[in-house]
Amino acid sequence: MKKLPIGVSNFQELVKGNYLFCDKTAMIFDFLSKGDKVTLIARPRRWGKTLNMSMLQHFFSSEVSGVSTKGLFDNLAISKLEGGRYIDQHQGKYPVIMLSFKDVNADSFQGAYNAVYSLILRVYSSYAYLLKSDKINEIQLGQLHTILNKEANQQELEVSLELLSQCLYQHHGQKVYILIDEYDTPLNKAYGNSDYLDAMVAFMRNIFSAALKDNDYLERGVLTGILRVSKDSMLSGLNNLKTYTILDQGYSSHFGLSEVEVQDLFSKQDLPICMDQVKSWYNGYRVGDLVMYNPWSIIYCLSEEGRFDVYWVNTGNNNLIEQKILVAHSDIKEQFEQLMRGESLDISINKHLAFDILDKDDTSFWSLLLFAGYLTFETSQLSAYTNVYDCRIKVPNYEIWRLYSTFFQEWFIRQFERKRQYDSFLKHLVVGDVPTFVEQLSYFLRRSVSYFDTKQSKTSEGFYHGFVLGMLASLGITHYIRSNRESGLGRYDVLLIPKEDTKAILLEFKQVRKEAELENSGKLALQQIKDQSYHTELLQHPHVKEVVEVGIAFSGKSVLAAYSTYDLVVKKAGSVNLTSRYSQEEWEE
Structure with a gap:
């Protein structure tokens, strides 16, 4: 080797x-x-x-x-x-x-x-x-x-x-x-x-x-x-x-790794490979007409015997990127909401970046993110009227999505009046206190109306998925956070696997247009967890004894959840419970 x-x-x-x-x-x-x-x-x-x-x-x-x-x-x-x-x-x-x-x-x-x-x-x-x-x-x-x-x-x-x-x-x-x-x-x-x-x-x-x-x-x-x-x-x-630049065809194959090259590297190291997972984590960078893998992340993944993690994003100082995102005006934040839920965004890109107007010009802001590797483009065409490119951009892969989620986690914490409220929000989830967790989640959604726009759309379920996953990012210290992975007969939304504790948390999200549909939708989400046997992945973790299965339904700023506890030892499910909507005054007291 x-x-x-x-x-x-x-x-x-x-x-x-x-x-x-x-x-x-x-x-x-x-x-x-x-x-x-x-x-x-x-x-x-x-x-x-x-x-x-x-x-x-x-x-x-x-x-x-x-x-x-x-x-x-x-x-x-x-x-x-x-x-x-x-x-x-x-x-x-x-x-x-x-x-x-x-x-x-x-x-x-x-x-x-x-x-x-x-x-x-x-x-x-x-x-x-x-x-x-x-x-x-x-x-x-x-x-x-x-x-x-x-x-x-x-x-x-x-x-x-x-x-x-x-x-x-x-x-x-x-x-x-x-x-x-x-x-x-x-x-x-x-x-x-x-x-x-x-x-x-x-x-x-x-x-x-x-x-x-x-x-x-x-x-x-x-x-x-x-x-x-x-x-x-x-x-x-x-x-x-x-x-x-990455917008040009010239030299496109000589920087980064093609899929054939990645497969060859894994093969030469005698490592089993699931290209769907490798692609999800490290692919997605368009260079000219090619789509390439991040070479640094691939080499580090190989050095860790195929373990997926955030490798490239930790090789440099991301403070400038974080600062520009978190202090950006409301239009850019709304556009980031769109990117975080997996959608594409049509913007202008200038190949000649001007640092002196970076704080004032949206085009320079998006250009910095694109050329620095924090975004990628799907299409690119020189504008017919100006010297900029009309591009459709997106978040390239899960590694970069994880980085953005940590940026917004800090913003999430700031939205709570005290850090202990945020800590308590996470604690209630990991111990299985679903009603209190959902009440506090609802409170946070209602407070954040100026930032998060939950416009009804076909993809807003993905928004809630990313929204909650970003809020849970700090649990990575005590839990393995899994998202959108195959287990049993399908793909779950979020799974929290404790590193030392015995209780796992499985979340499935649904979005409905009318609040009257919340109760039924939450029950359907919980039933989907059971029917698809999403808990199957947990059988590989013998220290985990039970899993709290939670179906969460969203409608705008309203939240409702159905939940039950599944005993992985005796394989016996508990009873189904339904949370009530949260009273903001009650929690603040």
């Missing part, structure tokens, strides 16, 4: 180190075929950008970190395309400048400036042989020493990559590839501090312009990042830039 490449971003280490990986070297063929002078590829974090940049570095350079790259690609996909002529013509033939801004993560401009200077020093140290080259003149040599001795001013640092490419060209007699990974990280960090942001934008813009625009010593340039920042920002000087 091969090792899993968690945290491995060096291409040579990946190939030579007996790691399990998908061969993405066909990207080199596409790259050389397109011929763009400067290419920007925007993808969400942890989607293989750094590894693919390392792949390009190892392909074009004769050695990396003193290790030869000869023969590294001989048995990979690129060697089988066009009779291997791209290897013969290009592999190891160019000087390459490779740098990543992923660690430029300071809280001030000076701190970021120092981090960039240190990064450039590390790059320069890779080419110390230039200091002894007889093809470098004295003026250039003096400029190299100024930078290496940490004596360069800001203007000299801004042209340092251009200077290095000139010296490399003169020494090797070959133009240079410049590869810049995570180009937008400094700007993402600077967002929120206007003085820092403006200074950082100007600094980085000058570096990129000098290195990638009208640089006579440049063969090709490649940048990767999460966002395509607005043209009036860091990339404003690059009129030779071709951008490929």
Whole structure:
């Protein structure tokens, strides 16, 4: 069994180190075929950008970190395309400048400036042989020493990559590839501090312009990042830039994993696979005309022997996303209600994100979520009247849905007057006190009318499902929370399996138009639990002795439930009970 490449971003280490990986070297063929002078590829974090940049570095350079790259690609996909002529013509033939801004993560401009200077020093140290080259003149040599001795001013640092490419060209007699990974990280960090942001934008813009625009010593340039920042920002000087985002077909198969690749990875690790579950958790990302799996989540799932969990969402700071969602105006919150119940949403997307209007412009808000990987699109078409795209978006998979549910859980808690009311709300459910739980649920629904719009629709049952599931998210500490999974003869809505206790809770939801139908609907939901034997999954958990089966019916803000207790040991059901509607005054007392 091969090792899993968690945290491995060096291409040579990946190939030579007996790691399990998908061969993405066909990207080199596409790259050389397109011929763009400067290419920007925007993808969400942890989607293989750094590894693919390392792949390009190892392909074009004769050695990396003193290790030869000869023969590294001989048995990979690129060697089988066009009779291997791209290897013969290009592999190891160019000087390459490779740098990543992923660690430029300071809280001030000076701190970021120092981090960039240190990064450039590390790059320069890779080419110390230039200091002894007889093809470098004295003026250039003096400029190299100024930078290496940490004596360069800001203007000299801004042209340092251009200077290095000139010296490399003169020494090797070959133009240079410049590869810049995570180009937008400094700007993402600077967002929120206007003085820092403006200074950082100007600094980085000058570096990129000098290195990638009208640089006579440049063969090709490649940048990767999460966002395509607005043209009036860091990339404003690059009129030779071709951008490929998730809305574009170019490079769509080279970042992320296809279903065939996912199946192959599970097979090579000898792990049983239920593709429906894998798809539900980690699929759903549309890139161009393809639908791809999140690669980071798949690799981590494999490392955990096929256990499903939220892997990708925990790899970065989601505070900005959470902040923007929870402070958004009421129209956006209503649109999120639509997304959370599994529906699609028609909105405008701008490929050129403008950070300075992120707080004021809905298009920038949705664009951030889409390009950062928190949403996906079903359809996309350039608007006939503006420079934006008309897109139909949705939540891509259960992993991202779970993240949103935790955001709204915090909002839910705030709606209770005291946190102990929220804690008591959950406690009543897990101990099987269904009447009190439903009374408090009804109270919360009635208080939340300004936020939650329970308009009658064919899909509003899904809204209630997501609404309750979000409120229960904090029970993940003490319970396994299962949703919409097969058990017995069908799929239940929600199942809470205690990690240590003996009592499970099974919930089935119904939505009706008229309050007069609540009683019958609640009983029907409970009968469905019994008829479909939804408790079957619990037989795999011997410590669980009983399950409280609850059929909950909703009509607008009104709630009614039928419930019973099923003894998993003696397989004997208790009597059916029906809750009464909640009196708000009674609970507040």
